[in-house]
Amino acid sequence: MPSSPRSTRKEASRDRILDVASRTVRRAGFDGVGVADVMKQAGLTHGGFYAHFASRDELLCAAALRAGQDSRQLHISHADRLVAAGVPPFRALVETYLHESGIDDVDCGCPVAALVAEMPRQSDAVRGQSHGLLLGMQRLVLDALGAGASPESAWPIAATLVGALQMARAIGDREQALAILASTKRSLLAQHTEAGTPPTRPAR
Numbered sequence: 001m002p003s004s005p006r007s008t009r010k011e012a013s014r015d016r017i018l019d020v021a022s023r024t025v026r027r028a029g030f031d032g033v034g035v036a037d038v039m040k041q042a043g044l045t046h047g048g049f050y051a052h053f054a055s056r057d058e059l060l061c062a063a064a065l066r067a068g069q070d071s072r073q074l075h076i077s078h079a080d081r082l083v084a085a086g087v088p089p090f091r092a093l094v095e096t097y098l099h100e101s102g103i104d105d106v107d108c109g110c111p112v113a114a115l116v117a118e119m120p121r122q123s124d125a126v127r128g129q130s131h132g133l134l135l136g137m138q139r140l141v142l143d144a145l146g147a148g149a150s151p152e153s154a155w156p157i158a159a160t161l162v163g164a165l166q167m168a169r170a171i172g173d174r175e176q177a178l179a180i181l182a183s184t185k186r187s188l189l190a191q192h193t194e195a196g197t198p199p200t201r202p203a204r
Helices: 005-028 035-041 046-051 056-084 089-097 111-115 124-145 151-170 174-192
Strands: none
Touching (some): 005 035, 005 046, 005 111, 035 046, 035 056, 056 089, 056 124, 089 124, 089 151, 089 174, 111 124, 111 151, 124 151
């Protein structure tokens, strides 16, 4: 049965809310997501919020889920282009995740790097959704490592990637930020791929 115009409009409104909230949560953190501001940016009234979500926590969970899905899709599209050009999957992961655009493009970037420090202070529901983001990051690394890699082997790599991006964003100096990303790339690639081969800067 086709959707009614009313249900279609509601789905479109919810999608706008989640688009705004998923960007906001990555830019401003969980505490920076205000219901009134999100609804205003989505072009909707504050009073219409509860037609879509039962609570702010439900919005945060949905926003974190959307952020993870969008970030993963964007990452995979960039990494797949490198793999298609002959770049090994692990190198494609490192080059893509630690690309310099990640310093500035926080709104569309990795939600783990944006939110991991805040996750322990959230409600049980939000922490549960955040746990899914962490597992998604682990899976991204495992997929790049390939068959035979153990789940435990992915955690140090994931932690290194996330930490490097956080430090590059935090340091406040562009040259030093790029140096953090470049040195982390070299270290990871030396450990897991062609030792001593300097990483290239892929075009976006």
